[in-house]
Amino acid sequence: TLEEAKAGDDIAGIMAEIGKRARAAAQVLAHCPAETKTTALDTIADGLVAATADIMAANERDLARARDAGQTTAFLDRLALNADRIAGIAQGVRDVAALEDPVGAEIARWQQPNGLDIARVRTPLGVVGVIYESRPNVTVDAGVLCLKSGNAVILRGGSDSAESAAALHRVMAEALVVSGLPAAAIQLVPTQDRAAVGEMLRGLDGAIDVIVPRGGKSLVGRVEAEARVPVFAHLDGNNHVYVHKSADPAMATNIVLNSKMRRTSVCGAAETLLIDAGAAETVLPGIAKALTDAGCEIRADARARQVVPESVPATDADWATEYLEPVIAVRTVEGADEAIAHIHRYGSRHTDAIVAEHEEAISAFVTRVDSAIVLHNASTQFADGGEFGMGAEIGIATGRMHARGPVGVEQLTSFKYVVRGSGQTRP
Secondary structure (H helix, E strand, O other): OHHHHHHOOOHHHHHHHHHHHHHHHHHHHOOOOHHHHHHHHHHHHHHHHHOHHHHHHHHHHHHHHHHHOOOOHHHHHHHOOOHHHHHHHHHHHHHHHHOOOOOOOEEEEEEOOOOOEEEEEEEEOOEEEEEEOOOOHHHHHHHHHHHHOOOEEEEEOOHHHHHHHHHHHHHHHHHHHHOOOOHHHEEEOOOOOOHHHHHHHOOOOOOOOEEEEEOOHHHHHHHHHHOOOOEOOOOOOOEEEEEOOOOOHHHHHHHHHHHHHOOOOOOOOEEEEEEEHHHHHHHHHHHHHHHHHOOOEEEEOHHHHHHOOOOEEOOHHHHOOOOOOOEEEEEEEOOHHHHHHHHHHHOOOOEEEEEOOOHHHHHHHHHHOOOOEEEEOOOHHHOOOOOOOOOOOOOEEOOOOOOOEEOOOHHHEEEEEEEEOOOOOOO
16 A cells, blocks of 8 residues: 555655556546536635645745755745735635536537548546646646646655645645545655656656646756656746837836736746847836836846946846846847847747837737747736636646646647547448
8 A cells, every 4th residue: 555655665666556546536537527526626725725824834844944944035935825825826726616627628520521520529638747846836736727627646746845735735635535536636745755756757657647847947857858758848937028119118117027026936037128229228227227126136238238337247147047036137139030039049938028019020029939928018927827717727838749838727638539420431
């Protein structure tokens, strides 16, 4: 049993048992009535609110260890849970519960000349493995999105958020049982041994159908290098805001400020401001003042420093850096072509925005910038499944295969073809 495997510290045994339980649970969930899943999700949301004090106490223990370890302010912000954040997580669960059930939905349907009726129908992926670091909310987001989409999930959180993740998982496990669903539908790996990650990447003897990494470059790099199952890659968010010379100055200031400073630790935060040379003298001073007043350090190229002399000289490394803290790189460019070229060279294909009123520049940007999310006249901080109406997200996929952008319930499904005939045989 799993309990016996834990006692013997047999990582391979622990993970093999988790895989078997997940596969069995996935078979139940694949044909579970939508109403049962909705009941379980609503029960999870209520349970999170009821357990707020316990969750915050567990989170404070994680935070205390992180502070003792000298972690950065940005790291602590990603790790922290308070009553408002827990309420927000619970609301996200309710939003997911309210979504249309994707399983069994017809994506397309047509008839062939021979009378065959062919439908493309959504099906669950099966078992999803999620490997993540310090964000405890991923425990719930991943769990409920997989449940809604009919998938079992194996969660392996980082050691920094271990107690928070365990407290959140207890709520979900209890809600599953109360709702008549297998507790193994949402499992949390009970060990921080790194060997457990290796077992997941090898697929647990065919139990895992897809891996979703959620964390920094080193985690994603290891997953992509070692995984023997498909991966929904989530790379770093080296995001840009390009302010074209046609931009409304007040709008540009508000968008840049929000993109950078609303929450500097999220993957949708802007890291580089590209400013048209034609707008540098008129628009950049206002943007720079707003950023500086908000406590943001500006690292600028030579032309931008002529307008903002108090800024720090930027180096080539700044253009490729995901700061995740109140620092922004500023570069002046000669039009949309140069801005797009900069993004192609330094960007991570996550989220990039243009602030402009010039139709030709807007069209060029949204057509040629090959990022998962491209915005016009809106903050990069909208890079979030909840803001897209998906309820929540399991991550932002930056690859091109299967899922791209926020990974919600639809992206956690595949499809099959259901072909209905009336006795047809092939000549």
